[in-house]
Amino acid sequence: MQTFLPSTSGISLKPKHYKLILETEPKVGWFEVHPENYMGNGGAPHKYLTEIRSLYPLSMHGVGMSLGSATKINEDHLNALCKLVKRYQPQMISEHLSWSRLGNTYLNDLLPLPYTDESLKVIVNNIDRTQTTLGRKILIENPSIYLAFNNSTYSEPEFLNNLVEQSGCGLLLDVNNIFVSACNQGFDPYNYIRKIKTEAVGEIHLAGHTVQKINDTEIRIDDHGSKVIEEVWSLFSFAIKYIGNRVPVMIEWDTDIPELSVLIDEMKKANAMMNKIITSSKKMSAA
Amino acid sequence: MSKSLPLIELQRNFTQCLFDNNLHADYLPLDDATKSTNDQRLDIYRNNIFYSLKNALAELYPVFKRLTGDDFFNGAGLAYLNMYPPEQASMVNFGKTFPEFLEKFEYASNYKWLADIAQLELAWHQSYHEADTVSLTPADLAHIPPHKLADMNLRLHPSFRLINSKYPIYKIWLANQDGVDNDETIDLDAGGDILCLYRPQYDVIIKVISLGAYVFLSNLQQGQTLGNAIISATESDSGFAAEKVLSNCLLEQYFEKLIEAK
Amino acid sequence: MKKLNKSIAVTSAITAALLLASTGPAVAQSASMEKCFGIAKAGKNDCAAGPGTSCAGTSTKDAQGNAWMYIPAGTCEKIVGGSLTAKK
Numbered sequence: 001m002q003t004f005l006p007s008t009s010g011i012s013l014k015p016k017h018y019k020l021i022l023e024t025e026p027k028v029g030w031f032e033v034h035p036e037n038y039m040g041n042g043g044a045p046h047k048y049l050t051e052i053r054s055l056y057p058l059s060m061h062g063v064g065m066s067l068g069s070a071t072k073i074n075e076d077h078l079n080a081l082c083k084l085v086k087r088y089q090p091q092m093i094s095e096h097l098s099w100s101r102l103g104n105t106y107l108n109d110l111l112p113l114p115y116t117d118e119s120l121k122v123i124v125n126n127i128d129r130t131q132t133t134l135g136r137k138i139l140i141e142n143p144s145i146y147l148a149f150n151n152s153t154y155s156e157p158e159f160l161n162n163l164v165e166q167s168g169c170g171l172l173l174d175v176n177n178i179f180v181s182a183c184n185q186g187f188d189p190y191n192y193i194r195k196i197k198t199e200a201v202g203e204i205h206l207a208g209h210t211v212q213k214i215n216d217t218e219i220r221i222d223d224h225g226s227k228v229i230e231e232v233w234s235l236f237s238f239a240i241k242y243i244g245n246r247v248p249v250m251i252e253w254d255t256d257i258p259e260l261s262v263l264i265d266e267m268k269k270a271n272a273m274m275n276k277i278i279t280s281s282k283k284m285s286a287a
Numbered sequence: 288m289s290k291s292l293p294l295i296e297l298q299r300n301f302t303q304c305l306f307d308n309n310l311h312a313d314y315l316p317l318d319d320a321t322k323s324t325n326d327q328r329l330d331i332y333r334n335n336i337f338y339s340l341k342n343a344l345a346e347l348y349p350v351f352k353r354l355t356g357d358d359f360f361n362g363a364g365l366a367y368l369n370m371y372p373p374e375q376a377s378m379v380n381f382g383k384t385f386p387e388f389l390e391k392f393e394y395a396s397n398y399k400w401l402a403d404i405a406q407l408e409l410a411w412h413q414s415y416h417e418a419d420t421v422s423l424t425p426a427d428l429a430h431i432p433p434h435k436l437a438d439m440n441l442r443l444h445p446s447f448r449l450i451n452s453k454y455p456i457y458k459i460w461l462a463n464q465d466g467v468d469n470d471e472t473i474d475l476d477a478g479g480d481i482l483c484l485y486r487p488q489y490d491v492i493i494k495v496i497s498l499g500a501y502v503f504l505s506n507l508q509q510g511q512t513l514g515n516a517i518i519s520a521t522e523s524d525s526g527f528a529a530e531k532v533l534s535n536c537l538l539e540q541y542f543e544k545l546i547e548a549k
Numbered sequence: 550m551k552k553l554n555k556s557i558a559v560t561s562a563i564t565a566a567l568l569l570a571s572t573g574p575a576v577a578q579s580a581s582m583e584k585c586f587g588i589a590k591a592g593k594n595d596c597a598a599g600p601g602t603s604c605a606g607t608s609t610k611d612a613q614g615n616a617w618m619y620i621p622a623g624t625c626e627k628i629v630g631g632s633l634t635a636k637k
Contacts, residue, residue, distance in 0.1 A: 064376025
């Protein structure tokens with residue numbers, strides 16, 4: 001059964017905030033978790049997630065499937081995800097356009113892929129295996145890129161569009177990642193969004209990042225440890241205008257996690273921005 | 288145009304680069320547009336992996352980290368990660384070979400007790416994440432004749448762990464909890480700690496137990512009958528009071544259910 | 550005979566244990582959420598990047614050259630007796 005997240009904003013669910021969420025039941029559209037953090041057999045993490053799931057919609061955003069691995073995806077991991085999906089019935093499941101496994105070695109990061117026909121075939125097969133096992137569609141997210149390969153024959157948005165067409169997956173557009181990659185690799189982030197098939201976008205991510213200098217080059221590091229920067233808000237507002245609809249938007253925060261209220265304020269900002277754009281574009285089309 | 292490297296080869300080479308700092312970015316078929324910074328860009332991926340795994344290890348072994356300090360922890364952590372890179376994506380299962388690594392780690396050979404501390408921290412972590420189940424209560428056994436019970440096994444709660452160390456690891460563990468700050472010195476020769484850990488609900492509980500209780504519970508853990516467990520415990524600890532220990536285990540909810548012995 | 554004695558001892562110990570347990574205190578329940586649900590440990594999987602290029606020592610090849618790194622220098626100092634001599 002395919003269910004959907006509400007087209008409003010949500011935030012990362014962090015253990016640090018469990019208690020306050022249950023005590024105050026704040027107005028949050030939905031929560032997102034990494035299923036890998038709930039792959040233990042039981043105990044407190046499951047207790048908290050069960051309680052919070054009974055109050056809010058949930059999205060499971062995987063980081064460990066390694067869909068881009070040339071070796072087959074790990075069936076144990078897929079089964080563990082399946083078990084969690086059955087238990088918690090999330091409204092959305094997503095993963096990344098990346099790889100992190102070579103044989104039995106798991107490299108705990110989202111590593112870059114060359115955008116070639118071979119990569120496309122590998123990842124389409126792995127998405128297909130995942131979607132068939134789960135019995136539902138998943139979304140694929142564009143990663144933050146620090147290195148690109150010289151044998152790529154597709155741009156990233158072209159590659160993603162092909163993935164959508166060939167696997168039937170949807171897209172999770174990480175606007176911060178687009179901006180980070182665009183700065184790091186020297187492409188136009190607006191042009192990137194213009195190339196994306198908007199009807200495939202099922203969710204948007206926003207987060208903060210940091211800037212570091214290497215020699216004279218600025219490199220953007222996607223550390224999810226601060227507020228969304230102005231340039232990314234602008235790109236987000238362009239993305240919403242371009243998509244033309246409300247989309248579930250998520251504020252990610254993984255490093256130096258602040259008070260819950262800081263995440264909620266970012267979430268409200270995203271909502272307000274999205275509402276303003278959609279309302280004014282509806283008025284425009286009515287006039 | 289050069290022939291494209293097969294994806295499997297590229298991923299193999301990339302992995303090699305991540306683990307070997309002597310390899311440079313030119314080992315990979317990278318975009319020339321960023322040539323002047325590709326080495327540093329590769330370092331970003333190296334850092335991401337080792338930093339995140341080291342953090343996961345620090346979360347699992349906070350007492351070990353506090354005992355040894357940041358430098359030693361980083362060194363031991365890196366050596367461990369190179370020798371035992373994770374095999375599973377979920378960090379819940381990561382790091383369980385760290386105590387056995389420490390036993391053989393040459394720089395820890397003068398600190399044998401550190402491996403036992405790590406063992407205790409691992410047991411705590413595993414107990415924390417183990418399956419939830421309803422515990423056996425004294426009432427569940429009330430209708431079964433004692434001689435039948437003697438031939439059965441009481442299966443321990445999934446979260447139950449036993450540790451027998453010749454070092455005072457529980458005292459060390461308590462003195463090095465987050466927020467605990469005292470100048471107490473602990474004498475390593477003061478005698479060992481025998482411990483059990485379990486989680487009747489959502490909090491892990493640690494208890495110091497007697498040698499007899501340890502023998503009794505490890506026999507049950509290995510699938511022995513209740514009768515044999517009592518006999519073994521009595522033989523190894525003359526002070527073992529079966530009725531007290533067993534009733535205490537029932538009240539503390541150590542058991543999951545009554546099963547056939549192995 | 551010895552075996553029979555043992556089994557009698559075992560059965561009576563079990564009988565006594567059940568009796569003791571049935572009259573023992575019920576396990577106390579606490580009302581605070583921390584007590585009910587357990588402490589909330591942070592999960593360690595996420596999709597954030599680390600500290601970028603500024604993190605020192607990315608492989609053991611670098612680290613192992615520095616023997617000074619391998620002298621424990623934490624609260625280890627407070628453990629006395631046997632810290633320098635290995636026990637068998």
